[in-house]
Amino acid sequence: MNEKPNHSTQQDSSVTVIGLGPMGQAMTRTLLAAGHRVTVWNRTAGRADGVVADGATLAATPGEAVEASDLVILSLTDYQAMYDILDTDSATASLAGRTLVNLSSDTPDRTRKAATWAASHDAAFLTGGVMVPAPMVGTEAACIYYSGPDEVMENYRAVLAPIGTPKYLGEDPGLAQMMYQAQLTVFLTTLSALMHATAMLGTAGMKAREALPELLSFTDSIGAILSAGEETPGAALDAGEHPGDLSTVIMMGATSDHIVETSTSLGLDLALPLAVQAHYRRAIENGHGSDNWTRIIDGIRAPR
Numbered sequence: 667m668n669e670k671p672n673h674s675t676q677q678d679s680s681v682t683v684i685g686l687g688p689m690g691q692a693m694t695r696t697l698l699a700a701g702h703r704v705t706v707w708n709r710t711a712g713r714a715d716g717v718v719a720d721g722a723t724l725a726a727t728p729g730e731a732v733e734a735s736d737l738v739i740l741s742l743t744d745y746q747a748m749y750d751i752l753d754t755d756s757a758t759a760s761l762a763g764r765t766l767v768n769l770s771s772d773t774p775d776r777t778r779k780a781a782t783w784a785a786s787h788d789a790a791f792l793t794g795g796v797m798v799p800a801p802m803v804g805t806e807a808a809c810i811y812y813s814g815p816d817e818v819m820e821n822y823r824a825v826l827a828p829i830g831t832p833k834y835l836g837e838d839p840g841l842a843q844m845m846y847q848a849q850l851t852v853f854l855t856t857l858s859a860l861m862h863a864t865a866m867l868g869t870a871g872m873k874a875r876e877a878l879p880e881l882l883s884f885t886d887s888i889g890a891i892l893s894a895g896e897e898t899p900g901a902a903l904d905a906g907e908h909p910g911d912l913s914t915v916i917m918m919g920a921t922s923d924h925i926v927e928t929s930t931s932l933g934l935d936l937a938l939p940l941a942v943q944a945h946y947r948r949a950i951e952n953g954h955g956s957d958n959w960t961r962i963i964d965g966i967r968a969p970r
């Protein structure tokens with residue numbers, strides 16, 4: 667029998683976690699440590715052994731997992747996995763009145779469609795993007811972007827907070843994954859850049875254990891570099907201003923040429939240096955060589 671919960675009034679000390687990869691396991695342990703009763707379900711049941719030993723309860727079916735709690739957290743590879751698990755007659759029958767919090771990664775459009783799908787089953791829906799790796803879940807450094815109905819966020823903020831500090835972005839369910847994709851754009855390109863630079867220094871005999879700390883010390887200072895001389899980084903961009911007083915497109919573009927030349931002579935992969943060079947070349951071709959380097963955003967916004 668399905669008990670229909672009233673999710674709009676109460677936090678429940680019972681939480682369900684569906685998906686027990688490294689993330690789901692870390693979330694389950696954090697919720698257990700915070701004193702919640704946690705019910706779990708995972709496609710590969712054996713992956714639940716560790717968290718069950720720690721006090722979680724393994725549900726036999728997705729429907730049973732959903733019925734165990736008002737709040738159902740999903741931590742899956744993507745949103746299709748949620749449909750594979752919950753878009754079945756037996757599971758959807760349990761969804762009415764529950765709150766689904768999907769902390770899986772996917773595109774903003776898919777998260778918006780998922781919110782509509784959840785609403786069609788009378789379930790509330792929050793999307794989230796977890797900004798730390800599994801070992802950091804539950805630590806003070808953990809933060810999670812959320813979007814969806816404000817009242818749902820507020821209703822479950824206290825339950826969700828131990829997993830990672832909630833940063834609520836707004837009602838549009840796509841916002842959390844938009845921010846996640848934006849942050850991961852920076853993260854993944856930085857990781858590739860760090861590996862390119864490490865490979866470059868390696869050709870001169872420098873070990874990665876020496877190169878990486880040196881490279882990271884500069885990476886850490888990028889925020890200060892971008893803020894130098896500007897009280898609010900980004901304000902000039904918002905105003906459509908690119909004053910070329912300091913770091914012009916031509917100067918930065920010349921550096922990007924040098925990186926391409928150096929990488930070519932060392933026999934390194936050119937994909938990343940060529941992509942960066944292309945941003946500057948396009949701005950120069952469009953007559954913006956003496957603008958600030960931020961001018962490259964025009965070509966990114968409207969590639970031609």
Ligand SMILES: NC(=O)c1ccc[n+]([C@@H]2O[C@H](COP(=O)([O-])OP(=O)(O)OC[C@H]3O[C@@H](n4cnc5c(N)ncnc54)[C@H](OP(=O)(O)O)[C@@H]3O)[C@@H](O)[C@H]2O)c1
Pocket residue numbers: 684685686687688689690708709710713741742743744746747750751769770771772796797798799800
């Ligand atoms: N790990 C990180 O450092 C990190 C950091 C930030 C965000 N995230 C995000 O957090 C989410 C989970 O990450 P994770 O590292 O825990 O991932 P994972 O190890 O790949 O675990 C994925 C989970 O999804 C399940 N799954 C995948 N496809 C399924 C399907 N078609 N039907 C049913 N279950 C399915 C897996 O079940 P089985 O066990 O049966 O395979 C497993 O429980 C991802 O969206 C990831 O992008 C991860």
